[in-house]
Amino acid sequence: MISLPVVLVAAGLMFAIGLYGVLGQTNTIMVMMGVELMLGAAMLNVVGFLRYSWPDATSGAFFVLILMTLMAVEAAVGFALVISAFRHSRTAEIDDMHELKG
Amino acid sequence: MPNGGTLEQAKSIEEMMLRELAWLWPIGALTLGAIVAVLLTMVLPRHRQGLIGAWAAGAHVTAAVLAVAVWLDRGVRAIMEQTVIVDGLSLTMTALIGISGALCIALARPALAGTEREGEFYAMLTFASLSAVMLVMAADAALLGLAIGALGLSTFVMTGYLRRSTRSNEASIKYYIFGTVSGAFMLYGLSWWFGLAGTTNLRLIGEQLQSAPQGYVIASTALVIFGLGYKAALVPFHFWTPDAYDGAPVSVAAYMSVLPKLAGLAALARVLTLALPEDTAGWATAIAVLAALTMTVGNVAALAQRNVVRLLAYSSIAQSGYLLMGVAAINGSDQGLAALVYYAMAYAAMNLGAFAVVAAVQRERRSVDIDAFKGLGRTHPWWTVVLVLSFLSLLGLPPLAGFVGKLELFKASIDAGQSWLAVVAVVNTVISLYYYLRVISPAVLDAPAEAEPGVPRTWVVRPTPIAVVLGLTAVATVAFGLAAEPLLRLAEKATMLSG
Secondary structure (H helix, E strand, O other): OOOHHHHHHHHHHHHHHHHHHHHHOOEHHHHHHHHHHHHHHHHHHHHHHHHHOOOOOHHHHHHHHHHHHHHHHHHHHHHHHHHHHHHHHOOOEHHHOOOOOO | OOOOOOHHHHHHHHHHHHHHHHHHHHHHHHHHHHHHHHHHHHHOOHHHOHHHHHHHHHHHHHHHHHHHHHHHHHOOEEEOOOOEEEOHHHHHHHHHHHHHHHHHHHHHHHHHOOOOOHHHHHHHHHHHHHHHHHHHHEOEHHHHHHHHHHHHHHHHHHHOOOOOOHHHHHHHHHHHHHHHHHHHHHHHHHHHHHHHHOOOEHHHHHHHHOOOOHHHHHHHHHHHHHHHHHHOOOOOOOOHHHHHHHHOOHHHHHHHHHHHHHHHHHHHHHHHHHHOHHHHHHHHHHHHHHHHHHHHHHHHHHHOOOEHHHHHHHHHHHHHHHHHHHHHOOOOOOOHHHHHHHHHHHHHHHHHHHHHHHHHHHHHHOOOEHHHHOOHHHHOHHHHHHHHHHHHHHHOOOOOHHHHHHHHHHHHHHHOOOHHHHHHHHHHHHHHHHHHHHHHHHHHHOOOOOOOOOOOOOOOOOOHHHHHHHHHHHHHHHHHHHOHHHHHHHHHHOOOOOO
16 A cells, blocks of 8 residues: 555655766766656655645645646756757767866 | 635635736736747847847846836735735845846847847846746745746856857856756755645745654755755855856856845745744754855865956855855844845945956956956056956955945844854955955056057947946945945845745
């Protein structure tokens, strides 16, 4: 039987996997996928709370809708930036970016 | 009536919301400005796209004027079912965002004239300002997340504007990754706030969090501060700042160092007071520690910089630390918010002035190294006057605006029982003396670096938009300092509505 803690743990795991992707991957696209997982974890969290703790809190549903929109736009902008950089320097690896000192 | 209710109730709420649109005129001006700018880019030929810049700057100024008009005519109010708060703080910040945004457009115009995507740039900048205004007005977790996300996305694109430059591409990708990751942290924290409180309204969240399990509250609050702290370039969320400023066009660096930063700090002040009233989870001390860290790391890192844009990037991190003193003092002292608002105005003036000089120097000498500033006083006296005024004001020398602002922040800090923070800030001011003077002294004392003795002294400042920015920011830096009294009284009125 699925209950609130199961959802929360699943979301926490998703967040952790996404964070691992962000920190451990060197390809910009893979890092972006990590970020998507982290945002997905936030949405899963809200949906879980909405289902089990606060079924009447409609504002939570809107929160999830806004998150979804944000996620889609973020991915679109991210791909645009990566493509623009790739056209120029033929790489999407973060480790190849060392013009700026960091 | 957040959930459920009858049809009649829904209708009366809808009517009320329509009436409340009158409080949203500044947002309306920026929205219209941005959308029309996008349409104009499709219609106008490339050599006429400067008109879009004028249009976007007009929209910014209109938003600022409307913010004042709303305040005088309609007063403050929490509208749209308490989702949007239109109060002294948000209206003052809106006016500041409008005017600073228009100045940044003026700064960008000479550098961008004739480039491929000039019109889109102004449209993007207007969208960024729109999101910044939404950010300072947000009183709901969903709107807060949306505003942070939209502000980030428009600034990522602006950073990568120079598509043929590897540095610009690299800066935008680094900024993008850092921005989206910290945004994800914040949204995950907000999802926990929703879970603990059962609502996305920040004030109602605040009522619930006081009785919620403290461990969860502290952890989720830390995540939310992460997201807002990155916007305001606080240490330890500051790593993107020097790279993004360095790779971006100078005008974009000027924009990012003022608008998203001040909006992020104002939002931090509002979110913390609404969602964590009465110092829930002891955030005031945490913010004070962050302030001390931010100013120290920023100032120490700035010491070693030879690139003036990177130097100003670290200087702006240090300035965030000073501004954060105001946020930390909000609970303990009634002067905290007023000091924050006054210093925000002073900071916008002096930092835009500093970046305007850098933009002018980069335009003429093709470099932003400290050596490029050598002998500036011999060739360009007016640039040097503005450089000296804005750097001394950033340093905090009387009678300039930065001095009064710092004094108010120190007083607020001591009043709030955080005297140690004031001491740290004074020590930091002394450290910052070194690197601010390191730029001023070659500009004033040295002879020009290269063999260009033929360059005559010129009292004419060109191009005109940069001259306007230089003039306005210099006058504001001096005037805000000399006429501090009325401005401080205004800042005291810029209070927050508690909901």
